Amino acid sequence: xxxxxxxxxxxxxxxxxxxxxxxxxxxxxxxxxxxANDDKIKAIVEKMTLAEKVGQVTQPDSGSVEDLDxxxxxxxxxxxxxxxSDPESGNKLSDWAEFYTERQKRALKSRLGIPxxxxxxxxxxxxxxxxxxxxxxxxxxxxxxxxxxxxxxxxITAREVRASGIQWTFAPSVGxxxxxxxxxxxxxxxxxxxxVALLGxxxxxxxxxxxxxxxxxxAACAKHFIGDGGTEFKPGGGEGMLDQGDVRxxxxxxxxxxxxxxxxxxxxxxxxxxxxxxSWNGVKCSGNKQLLTDILKNELGFEGFLISDYNATDQLVSxxxxxxxxxxxxxxxxxxxxxxxxxxxxxxxxxxxxVMLTDRxxxxxxxxxxxxxxxxxxxxxxxxxxxxxxxxxxxxxxxEAEPDLWPNKELQPxxxxxxxxxxxxxxxxxxxxxxxxxxxxxxxxxxxxxxHVAGSGADDLGMQCGGWTLGxxxxxxDLTPGGTTILDAIKEVAGNTSEVNFTADGSKCEGADxxxxxxxxxxxxxxxxxxxDLALSAEDSAAVAALKAAGLPVVVIVLSGRPMILGDVxxxxxxxxxxxxxxxxxxxxxxxxxxAAPATGKLSFAWPRSIDQVPLGHQRETMENPLYPFGFGxxxx
Numbered sequence: 001x002x003x004x005x006x007x008x009x010x011x012x013x014x015x016x017x018x019x020x021x022x023x024x025x026x027x028x029x030x031x032x033x034x035x036a037n038d039d040k041i042k043a044i045v046e047k048m049t050l051a052e053k054v055g056q057v058t059q060p061d062s063g064s065v066e067d068l069d070x071x072x073x074x075x076x077x078x079x080x081x082x083x084x085s086d087p088e089s090g091n092k093l094s095d096w097a098e099f100y101t102e103r104q105k106r107a108l109k110s111r112l113g114i115p116x117x118x119x120x121x122x123x124x125x126x127x128x129x130x131x132x133x134x135x136x137x138x139x140x141x142x143x144x145x146x147x148x149x150x151x152x153x154x155x156i157t158a159r160e161v162r163a164s165g166i167q168w169t170f171a172p173s174v175g176x177x178x179x180x181x182x183x184x185x186x187x188x189x190x191x192x193x194x195x196v197a198l199l200g201x202x203x204x205x206x207x208x209x210x211x212x213x214x215x216x217x218x219a220a221c222a223k224h225f226i227g228d229g230g231t232e233f234k235p236g237g238g239e240g241m242l243d244q245g246d247v248r249x250x251x252x253x254x255x256x257x258x259x260x261x262x263x264x265x266x267x268x269x270x271x272x273x274x275x276x277x278x279s280w281n282g283v284k285c286s287g288n289k290q291l292l293t294d295i296l297k298n299e300l301g302f303e304g305f306l307i308s309d310y311n312a313t314d315q316l317v318s319x320x321x322x323x324x325x326x327x328x329x330x331x332x333x334x335x336x337x338x339x340x341x342x343x344x345x346x347x348x349x350x351x352x353x354x355v356m357l358t359d360r361x362x363x364x365x366x367x368x369x370x371x372x373x374x375x376x377x378x379x380x381x382x383x384x385x386x387x388x389x390x391x392x393x394x395x396x397x398x399x400e401a402e403p404d405l406w407p408n409k410e411l412q413p414x415x416x417x418x419x420x421x422x423x424x425x426x427x428x429x430x431x432x433x434x435x436x437x438x439x440x441x442x443x444x445x446x447x448x449x450x451x452h453v454a455g456s457g458a459d460d461l462g463m464q465c466g467g468w469t470l471g472x473x474x475x476x477x478d479l480t481p482g483g484t485t486i487l488d489a490i491k492e493v494a495g496n497t498s499e500v501n502f503t504a505d506g507s508k509c510e511g512a513d514x515x516x517x518x519x520x521x522x523x524x525x526x527x528x529x530x531x532x533d534l535a536l537s538a539e540d541s542a543a544v545a546a547l548k549a550a551g552l553p554v555v556v557i558v559l560s561g562r563p564m565i566l567g568d569v570x571x572x573x574x575x576x577x578x579x580x581x582x583x584x585x586x587x588x589x590x591x592x593x594x595x596a597a598p599a600t601g602k603l604s605f606a607w608p609r610s611i612d613q614v615p616l617g618h619q620r621e622t623m624e625n626p627l628y629p630f631g632f633g634x635x636x637x
Contacts, residue, residue: 028262028263028264028266028267028301028302029266029300029301029303030266030267030301030302030303031211031267033211033212033269033395034212034269034271034303034304034391034392034395035303036394037390037394037395037399038387038391040394040399041387041390041391041394042387044112044114044390045383045386045387045390047112048386050369050372050373050379050382051075051369052075052110052112053382053385053386054382055074055075055076056076056077056078056114056354056390057077057353057355057368057382057386057389058074058077058078058354058355058361058364059076059077059078059079059080059119059354059355059356059357060076060079060080060358060359061079061081061082061356061358062079062085063081064358064359064361065079065361068103068106069106070362071103071106071107071110071116072107072109072110073110074361074365075110075111075112075114076107076116076361077114077117077354077389078116078117078168078354078389079103079118079119080118080119080170080356081118081119081128082121082472083121083128083472083473083525084471084472086128087099090130091128091129092131093129093130093131093132093163093164096128096165096166097165097412100118100164100165100166100407101165101406101407103116103118104116104118104165104405108405114390114393114399115393115398115399115405117167117219117392117393117396117398118165118166119168119169119356120166120168120169121169121170121171122157122161122166122169122170122171122218123137123169123172123173123468124136124137124138124465124468124469124581124583125156125160125424125583125584126157126163126164126415127468127469127470128470129160130470130480130481131415131416131480131481131482132160132416132480133156133416133417133420133421133424133482133583133584133585134424134465134469134480134483134583134584135153135157135424135427135583136427136428136431136580136581137186137468137561137581137583138186138187138188138189138199139185139187139188139189139562139580139581139604139605140427140428140431140579140580140582140601141153141189141199141427141431142188142189142196142199142604142605143430143431143432143433143578143580143603143604143633144427144600145195145198145199145602145604146430147199147202148202149423149427149430150199150202150203150206151202151205152206153203153206153423153424153427154171154172154202154203154205154206154207155206155207155216156420157169157206157207157218158206158208158209158216158217159216159408159411159414159420160411160414160415160416161218162216162217162218162408162411163407163409163411163412163414163415164407165408167218167219167396167398168218168219168271168272169207169218169219169220169221170221170274170307171203171207171220171221172199172200172207172221172222172223172261172265173187173223173224174188174189174196174200174261174262175188175196175223175224175228175260175276176190176191176192176193176196176229176258176260177191177605178191178229178230178257178615178616178618179229179230179233179242179614179615180534180562180563180605180608180614180615181241181242181530181531181532181562181614181615182229182231182242182243182529182530183243183467183526183527183528183530183531183561184229184243184526184529185229185562185605186466186467186561186562186580186581189604190604190605191604191605191606191630192604192630193256193257193258193259195604196260196261197260197261197263197264198261199261200222200260200262200264200265201261201265201267201268203220204220204222204265204268204269205268207219207220208220208269208270208271211395212269212271212392212396213395213396213397215404215408216411217396219271219272219392219396220265220270220271220272221270221271221272221273221274221307222262222265222270222273222274223273223276223309224274224275224276224277224278224285224309225262225273225274225276225285225291225292225296226254226258226259226276226280226285226291227247227249227254227257227258227276227278227280227285228247228276228277228278229258230249230254230257230258231243231244231245231246231247231278232245232247233245233615240530242530243277243527243529243530244277244315244527245278245279246279246280247278247279247281248281249280249618253618254280257618262296262300263300266301270304271304271305271392271395271396272304272305272306272307272392273302273306274306274307274308274309275288275291275306275308275309275312275352277309277312277315284312284315284316286308286309286312286315286316286347286350286352287343287346287347287350287352288350289349289351292306292350292351292352293350293351296351297351303388304388304391304392305353305354305385305389305391305392306351306352306353306354306388307354307355307356308347308352308354308355308356308357309356310357310358311356311357311358312356313340313343313344313347313352313364314335314340314343315343316343316346316347317335317339317342317343337363337367340360340363340364340367341367344364344368344371344377345376345377348368348377348381348385349377349378349381352385353384353385353388353389354385354389368382421482421584421585424585424588425587425588426588426597427585427588428583428585428586428587428588428589429588429591429592429597430600430601431579431580431582431588432577432578432579432580432588432589432592432601433577433578433599433601433603433633434577434592434599434601434633434635434636435576435577435578435607435628435632435633436570436573436574436575436634437575437576437634438574438575439553439574441553441555441574441575442555442577442593442595442599442636443592443593443594443595443599443636444555444594444595445594445595447493447497447498447500447514447594448498448513449498449499449513450498450499450501450511450512450513450514451490451494451498451500451501451512451513451514451515452500452501452503452508452509452512452514452547452552453487453490453501453502453515453516454503454504454505454506454509454515454516454517454518454544454547455516455518455520455540455543455544456504456518456519456520456522456537456543457486457518457519457520457557457559458485458486458487458504458516458517458518459486459487459488459502459504460477460485461477461478461480461483461485461584461586462475462476462477462478462479462523463476463520463521463522463523463559464483464485464486464559464581464582464583464584464586465479465480465483465523465581465584466523466561466581467523467524467529467561468525469523472525473523473524473525473528473529474524474525475523476523480584482584483583483584483585483586484584484585484586484587486518486557486579486589487500487502487586488586488587489586489587489589489590490593492587492590493590493594504539504543505539505542505543505546506542506543506544506545506546506547509547509552510550512547512552514552514553515547515548515550515552515553515554515555516554517540517543517547517554517555517556517557518557518559519537519540519541519543519544519556519557519558519559519564519569520536520540520558520560520564521537521560521561521564524561529561532611533611534562534611534614535564535565535567535611536564536566536567540569541567541568544569545568548572553574553575554573554574554575555573555574555575555576555577555593556569556573556576557577557579557589557593558576558577558578558579559579559580559582560578560580560581562605563606563607563608563628565608565609565611570609570627577592577593578601578603578607598635598636599633599635599636600633600635601633602631602632602633603628603630603631605630606626606628606629607627607629607632608626608627609626609627
């Protein structure tokens with residue numbers, strides 16, 4: 001597929017973006033295979049009791065289920081493991097396979113024996129599991145601009161997920177981040193809707209295969225519909241200053257900027273879509289019938305099912321709170337039961353088909369049944385939701401006479417394999433953007449006699465991987481076996497011919513022939529990653545200054561989930577590489593450093609000189625006088 005010419009332009013054409021998005025919308029509608037079993041589904045729905053129907057639309061986190069027998073007695077249709085919900089037995093592939101299998105067996109014991117569809121946040125590989133290959137986050141893949149590679153990454157992710165038994169991942173994120181202070185900016189491919197529209201459907205194709213029926217396929221989930229990347233800054237700053245906020249634009253702008261990949265994802269057969277926590281002009285997306293039913297289902301022809309975000313239903317009214325409730329629900333406590341029931345009514349009637357929640361799953365079931373019996377939620381709406389859920393289960397072959405519901409043992413030997421890591425290493429190399437090189441410093445085709453490595457990220461696998469890695473917010477350090485830090489990769493290239501020394505602060509660098517400083521930001525995810533100040537840490541800046549003071553030529557490698565404010569480092573560095581959040585395969589960064597791989601990455605976001613140039617905004621398509629413009633990226637001659 002060729003890129004529209006404006007994709008690479010630093011002066012993007014707003015009209016061009018609008019025309020591409022409208023063109024994609026005209027070609028939307030889910031493929032016929034998704035509705036091929038509707039007659040069979042109708043017969044099943046007619047047999048179901050109200051309780052069984054409500055069970056199908058309920059998705060509790062496994063960590064909140066009080067008793068596994070609830071899966072059977074409540075006829076639950078789905079479960080998930082949230083970002084930090086691991087099996088108690090451990091976090092290896094075998095632990096997850098056993099964990100999943102036990103829960104699926106409980107579902108099959110229910111009266112109708114309808115299997116669970118089990119969900120997990122495999123957003124850059126099967127990133128919850130020890131030993132899995134962790135790929136670059138989307139912001140880096142947006143710099144690679146290679147839909148074939150992105151599709152292959154998704155295919156490998158699906159294979160590693162199915163090896164554990166799970167059949168559904170809450171990916172891809174196809175938001176269009178307009179403010180890099182947002183803690184989810186790295187989950188977006190680009191600030192440009194056209195880049196997002198190109199790569200989002202590629203993930204769907206890779207995860208799902210041709211029609212979802214393959215034993216190596218997992219259901220995809222395009223998220224977060226719609227406008228999650230365009231929320232307004234909340235005065236006061238701090239944690240959550242952008243996350244779950246309000247998108248204050250007219251409908252034409254919402255469509256032009258934020259519809260992005262959804263039409264293409266629907267045409268590719270995306271099985272599920274997750275509405276956003278955020279609001280559009282003051283109305284929560286999770287309770288907005290115009291967005292969920294009128295536009296997404298009716299206009300765009302989406303025939304799969306909508307899954308709410310984690311406890312998002314609680315937020316649909318502005319209620320009093322129950323201060324005695326668990327703090328995990330929200331900072332102010334848990335919404336009162338009366339308000340919660342109203343939240344459920346609003347969301348289901350707006351078009352939500354399945355609700356993701358934690359410890360209130362029994363209360364949710366009781367209340368939804370009451371709402372139907374009271375006539376406040378039509379039975380037709382419940383039947384539609386169940387039909388959509390069963391469509392996906394039929395398409396995945398889960399409803400066959402002898403369904404293959406179990407961990408795919410044929411795929412288990414390749415979990416975390418070298419073949420998978422090779423693809424990840426290629427993805428890292430293609431994601432790296434060469435921002436600066438003076439005096440032909442890069443590529444360093446042969447390392448000099450003595451190399452000094454410094455910086456907070458040089459020997460930190462967790463920092464390379466970022467958030468959503470072995471936990472919701474990620475963590476620092478040696479998180480998972482099989483990965484390679486940038487320092488390790490440099491040492492491997494050096495072999496016995498070069499001496500490689502490391503001090504995080506840059507001390508003891510005197511006498512070296514080359515300095516390499518790996519700087520950036522520590523791991524974070526949604527909400528906690530919202531950050532007003534994007535400057536490099538004082539420690540990282542001091543490490544660069546220490547190597548410069550010693551007279552070394554200095555290469556700066558930036559590990560980050562967004563462009564950082566480089567300050568004096570932009571001038572001090574002789575060469576700069578933006579490596580984003582490359583994941584476990586740090587050798588891909590070093591491949592570009594040494595010229596083993598070409599420098600081909602192009603910025604998927606403009607890189608500001610100062611925080612005053614943030615945010616990009618909705619109307620302004622180009623950042624004025626950025627440090628590096630959108631689409632920038634040097635190459636090697």
